[in-house]
Amino acid sequence: MNLINVGLCGLGTVGGGTFDVLQRNADIISQRAGKQIRITHVAARDLPSDLDLSSVKVSSDVMEVARDPNVQVLVELIGGYQVAYELVMEAIRHGKHVVTANKALIAVHGNEIFAAAKEQGVIVAFEASVAGGIPVIKALREGLTANEVQWLAGIINGTGNFILTEMRDNQSPFEAVLAQAQALGYAEADPTFDVEGIDAAHKLTILASIAFSIPLQFKKVYTEGITKITAEDVRYAQELGYEIKHLGIARRTVEGVEMRVHPTLVPKSKLLADVDGVLNAVMVQGDAVGPTLYNGPGAGREPTASAVIADLVDVARQAGTGYRLPPLGVEQLNERITVLPMSEVVSGYYLRILVDDRVGVMASVADVMRENNINIEAIIQKEPNPDQKQVTLVLLIQEVKEKQMDAALEQLQQLPEILDAITRIRVEGLGS
Ligand code: HSE
Numbered sequence: 001m002n003l004i005n006v007g008l009c010g011l012g013t014v015g016g017g018t019f020d021v022l023q024r025n026a027d028i029i030s031q032r033a034g035k036q037i038r039i040t041h042v043a044a045r046d047l048p049s050d051l052d053l054s055s056v057k058v059s060s061d062v063m064e065v066a067r068d069p070n071v072q073v074l075v076e077l078i079g080g081y082q083v084a085y086e087l088v089m090e091a092i093r094h095g096k097h098v099v100t101a102n103k104a105l106i107a108v109h110g111n112e113i114f115a116a117a118k119e120q121g122v123i124v125a126f127e128a129s130v131a132g133g134i135p136v137i138k139a140l141r142e143g144l145t146a147n148e149v150q151w152l153a154g155i156i157n158g159t160g161n162f163i164l165t166e167m168r169d170n171q172s173p174f175e176a177v178l179a180q181a182q183a184l185g186y187a188e189a190d191p192t193f194d195v196e197g198i199d200a201a202h203k204l205t206i207l208a209s210i211a212f213s214i215p216l217q218f219k220k221v222y223t224e225g226i227t228k229i230t231a232e233d234v235r236y237a238q239e240l241g242y243e244i245k246h247l248g249i250a251r252r253t254v255e256g257v258e259m260r261v262h263p264t265l266v267p268k269s270k271l272l273a274d275v276d277g278v279l280n281a282v283m284v285q286g287d288a289v290g291p292t293l294y295n296g297p298g299a300g301r302e303p304t305a306s307a308v309i310a311d312l313v314d315v316a317r318q319a320g321t322g323y324r325l326p327p328l329g330v331e332q333l334n335e336r337i338t339v340l341p342m343s344e345v346v347s348g349y350y351l352r353i354l355v356d357d358r359v360g361v362m363a364s365v366a367d368v369m370r371e372n373n374i375n376i377e378a379i380i381q382k383e384p385n386p387d388q389k390q391v392t393l394v395l396l397i398q399e400v401k402e403k404q405m406d407a408a409l410e411q412l413q414q415l416p417e418i419l420d421a422i423t424r425i426r427v428e429g430l431g432s
Helices: 013-024 026-033 082-093 103-120 138-143 156-171 174-183 198-212 229-238 300-320 361-371 402-414
Strands: 005-008 036-043 057-060 073-076 095-099 148-153 242-253 257-268 279-285 292-297 344-354 376-381 390-401 423-427
Touching: 005 013, 005 057, 005 300, 013 026, 013 057, 013 300, 026 036, 026 300, 036 148, 073 082, 073 300, 082 095, 082 103, 095 103, 095 300, 103 198, 138 148, 138 198, 138 279, 148 156, 148 198, 156 174, 156 229, 156 242, 156 279, 198 242, 198 257, 229 242, 229 344, 229 423, 344 361, 344 402, 361 376, 361 390, 390 402
Parallel strands: 005 036, 005 073, 036 057, 073 095, 257 423
Antiparallel strands: 148 242, 148 279, 242 257, 279 292, 344 390, 344 423, 376 390
16 A cells, blocks of 8 residues: 655644544544555654654654655644744745644745745645634535635634633633633643634634635734623623624625624524534535534544544645645635725624713713614613612614724713723624
């Protein structure tokens, strides 16, 4: 049987999982690939004691793998931007195919990496970079290739979803849940990437690029994390029939493309609202197929290894056949489609406003909305405790342009009866 030699860089959570699953399922993987996929060279800063590395070459410098003439595919699982970028470019220069789980690398340097890969006639595969074990990249570039994608919306950070779920179910403190996610290997090396939405923005950049055939434009993603979500907001959202989810949303409109990551109220009737814990899910609306949903584990040792190995099998099937998948599943990137600024995005809104409990306060708020041509869909006012002079108003606002909402919020914030910064969370009907 043909052999394909793999160099594995990084033996952390995903690297160790890839090593294990490749060994455990070696027979079925080889049958499906039509070649025996074997790891011949590994490189890592720290060597784990639980892996039997006796039959492979071990280096401490990852660049040795990129330059090893016996390696045909380099698997990059070291993470980060700088060394990973140099490593991948060196591997491409040496004519090697690359498989990576590194979303930051692809989102930030992907345009350059794919151009170099095209030049060298090698494949760069990155299924594991988005939504862990869910084959959503394959679905978008292959299964849905007949469709014009109208929009996609996804829970694409497992750590964030885990935290929001625990906040809703157990009122657990934020820090404790984050520490749990770190111990389970879900969180990024720098967990602010998870909770500030940067990790989700990396993944959304990749999904939007494939869905709309546009270049990777990470810097244009509007990014807001989950750190300001309070247990109170989660409770009020529930009362109104919604769950708060941290979504990555990409939408094609006549004016351009929206790319945004932010906490979002999702109607409880939608399947995405039921995706809890570390699970991820991506909903894709195609013009021919309609709504589709891809759901599964978005992080973790073996789920991510499952996607890495799927890419290895893809590469093994194509290597040496002369057939090359274009790097992003698109031959011609459409450079002219603009990314809309957040001010032009249309959305519904949830507002939580702390006000002085006095006559006419509700009317003042409603006046500002009327002046800005904004329609209030629902309003809740909780009865204050007898000794309190403050009351919380919760409003649901019908879809308006963000700049219209910004103007109204600025005006509201000037009212003397409004006592604190107003909380604003966007609301998405997701096709309803
Ligand atoms: N930190 C990421 C997450 C890992 O929590 O989803 C998978 O990309």
